[in-house]
Amino acid sequence: MKHPLTLTLLGLALLPAWAASHSTALFISEQDLNGDGQVTQAELKLGREVEFTRIDFNADGLLSETEYLGEFEGRLMQRVGKIVDPEKRHEELQRQMRQAKVRFGVLDTDRSGSITREEFQAAGLRMFQLHDRNHDDVVDEADVRLAEEERKAGKESFVAP
Numbered sequence: 001m002k003h004p005l006t007l008t009l010l011g012l013a014l015l016p017a018w019a020a021s022h023s024t025a026l027f028i029s030e031q032d033l034n035g036d037g038q039v040t041q042a043e044l045k046l047g048r049e050v051e052f053t054r055i056d057f058n059a060d061g062l063l064s065e066t067e068y069l070g071e072f073e074g075r076l077m078q079r080v081g082k083i084v085d086p087e088k089r090h091e092e093l094q095r096q097m098r099q100a101k102v103r104f105g106v107l108d109t110d111r112s113g114s115i116t117r118e119e120f121q122a123a124g125l126r127m128f129q130l131h132d133r134n135h136d137d138v139v140d141e142a143d144v145r146l147a148e149e150e151r152k153a154g155k156e157s158f159v160a161p
Contacts, residue, residue: 024131024147028139038140041128048124052117062114065104072100
């Protein structure tokens with residue numbers, strides 16, 4: 001019988017890479033590796049590590065702009081391929097790729113031209129902290145409810161319910 005961690009890591013390697021979402025509910029669904037309805041910092045770090053390793057095509061420990069944008073474009077093509085209107089599909093592809101290029105620049109905090117593991121992890125942890133509205137070191141349904149309450153109270157923020 002295989003070790004549960006080995007099976008988890010194998011499953012993680014098959015997942016598509018996701019940016020840390022701006023929606024708390026989506027963040028949970030994307031980052032909840034064990035399916036318990038919540039995301040811990042350890043779980044997020046593990047997922048980000050697997051994601052970084054998968055995107056780092058040449059295994060040099062850095063994400064080049066080509067690696068980062070190429071991985072994103074592959075996922076994007078699957079999504080925009082469902083848009084029937086060719087002009088809208090093309091516009092969406094260009095818009096999303098421009099945003100991805102900007103995200104690369106934001107993640108490359110030392111302006112070295114590549115994203116280090118540390119920079120990649122730090123970006124994920126910043127999103128975790130934004131979603132952890134009750135500051136209990138877990139992102140879960142309670143945080144989704146708090147985000148929804150803030151939205152209803154007119155306190156729109158960078159992250160949504």
